Amino acid sequence: MTSDVRARIDPSIETARSVVEAGLDSGAVVTIFGECTVEYDGRAASTLGPGDRHVMCKPDGTVLVHTDEGHQPVNWQPPGCTHDVSITDDALVLDSRRDNPDEQLVVTFDAVEHVAAFDVTDPEELSLSGTEEDLRQRILEEPSLIEPEFTPLATERETSAGAVDVYGEDGDGRAVVLELKRRRVGPDAVGQLARYVEALQRDLHADTGVRGILVAPSVTDRARSLLAERELEFVALEP
Amino acid sequence: MTSDVRARIDPSIETARSVVEAGLDSGAVVTIFGECTVEYDGRAASTLGPGDRHVMCKPDGTVLVHTDEGHQPVNWQPPGCTHDVSITDDALVLDSRRDNPDEQLVVTFDAVEHVAAFDVTDPEELSLSGTEEDLRQRILEEPSLIEPEFTPLATERETSAGAVDVYGEDGDGRAVVLELKRRRVGPDAVGQLARYVEALQRDLHADTGVRGILVAPSVTDRARSLLAERELEFVALEP
DNA sequence: AAATAGATTTCGTCC
């Protein structure tokens, strides 16, 4: 089995350029490591002085510039960009642009220590569990997790304030709005639930009030206070 | 100048293991490219079948698994993890764990096409402009951007609902709360502003109402409706 | 360590 990797250690700038260009043209994932500066201008603007970084260009137009720290790239370009590689003043210049919004990322390598191009085939999709969607399924299958006589009537029910996670009614026939969160919630989630309850109250112009229940593993103190103020409820449930 | 890169193309599993282990021990950024499977268990859980991916291990304990698409890694481990590399059944196994929360990521390579270790020195900090903080500075320097007689009195002023971006008063001496956003805002930002205004109203028990102003480049239709309902205001301002 | 909100958030889904 032949390898689909093209790689060079301490390449000349011209060799690096040629490996990068060939890689980009062939739809490979291209990585460059070396001392570089980075300029970005678009939704915001940034500059980054000289330092060693790892740059990855994907065939979908993504660019990622990574330092030795952190999950997030220090600079990047989202999918959909077009790349151009050239040599200016003995430096390797990677120029990545997109429109809507107009954004440009320029990485300039004074020295390239390593360059590689990988032909990627990845047929698999990630199978993920423990999401908010899983939590919703559990509740629909077993509504008593919320309270004994809760009955789900709809998911993603539209209100004038947006779609509600789960809409249903309780044992007394009162309308109930559920807002689901897979992790501990703060004030924002309470605000979200309050908006939905208020909107549905108005949409239904019900004589009996609409109940709002926040469903999450736990709540912060401030969120709990806000829930109390607005007469909203909380049910503890792990995702 | 000597290179600080150690790299191998189509290494044996044992060679790959040794390069990775040496790299991790020496605080290098280590990259592995090849066919692998990925298992994750922690805040959620996921599995990913065989495919070609690029894996990066940083000296701060970050792991990133990238496919050929997307800005985000398909799997990852945040900073602070400890890594272990070993060989099991002729496969290279990278095991990354952390506590609090308990999380484990296991990447198993059937074949390694490329492995490299980079010694990174990056003394520079990113200089970024066009953030919400910059918008705030502009407003403090030129309060008339909000309205002719607006006077800022405090930033990050604490209320029972959290800290307010900018607190001030208008020409009539009425309290004003500003919520700043660097981009077009939806309903969530209105909810946030409403929480602050409500809390401050109560905190001050003012006879005249507290004004709330959303400052952003633009608003969505629904956000505009919500603003109107709650008698909140909007000022258009680019970051 | 927990809480709170920003982010060049990105990403998916629905309209």
Add this chain to the structure above:
DNA sequence: GGACGAAGTCTATTT
């Protein structure tokens, strides 16, 4: 293409 909200969000800041 815009709008809306989730995310294993991550990250910085403050308590």
